[in-house]
Amino acid sequence: MKIDGAGGCFENRMYEVSRQVAWKFVKECIAEMDLAVETMDEKNCLASGKLQKDEGKGIFAMLFQNNHHKLFQAAVQEADDAGTVQVVFDVHKKVPTAYQWSKQDGEVKDFYERFDKKLEEYLHFAVCPHCHARVDRQVKFCPNCGKAMQ
Ligand SMILES: [Zn+2]
Incomplete structure (x- = not known):
């Protein structure tokens, strides 16, 4: 579900993956995206902070001072179905902007593109239990050391 509104955008998506794995990738995405993390709640898989990128210019930046910084919230929540999690990423401004022309x-x-890529790679590759090489999940024998993947 995606809601794109005044000065912000909220989206949540469902993934069939464990909460730990989803949370690990969420944190990786946050680190890559140059977001200034202010709170990181490991127990509840919840992070929040602000975007480093300065959104306002000139007179608007002066008028709204810090308020032109966009804030973000990221969370991984357990869904009703076992083995399914909900990944939430929300970007909004402190003060909703009445006039917003751009999406x-x-x-x-950007966040979901990164997250989906990480997850796809994770689901596609397995780590060999003998030599720790990253190999295709489909293979029965490791192409690196030749041993069985089990
Ligand atoms: Zn191997």
Whole structure:
């Protein structure tokens, strides 16, 4: 579900993966996206902070001072179905902007693109239990050391 509104964008997506794995990738995405993390709640898989990128210019930046910084919230929540989690990424401004011409989903799109890529790689590759090489999940024998993947 995606909501793109005044000065912000909220989106949540469902993934069939463990909460630990999803949370690990969420943290990796946050680190890559140059977001200033202010709170990191490991127990509840919840992070929040602000975007480093300065959104306001000139008179608007002066008028709204810190308020032109966009804030973000990221969370991984357990879904009703076992083995399914909900990944939430929300970008909004402290003060909703009444007039917004441009779409506000840039960072949200960026986040899910990164997250989906990480997850796809994770689901596609397995780590050999003998030599720790990253190999295709489909193979029965490790192409690196030749041993069985089990
Ligand atoms: Zn191996």
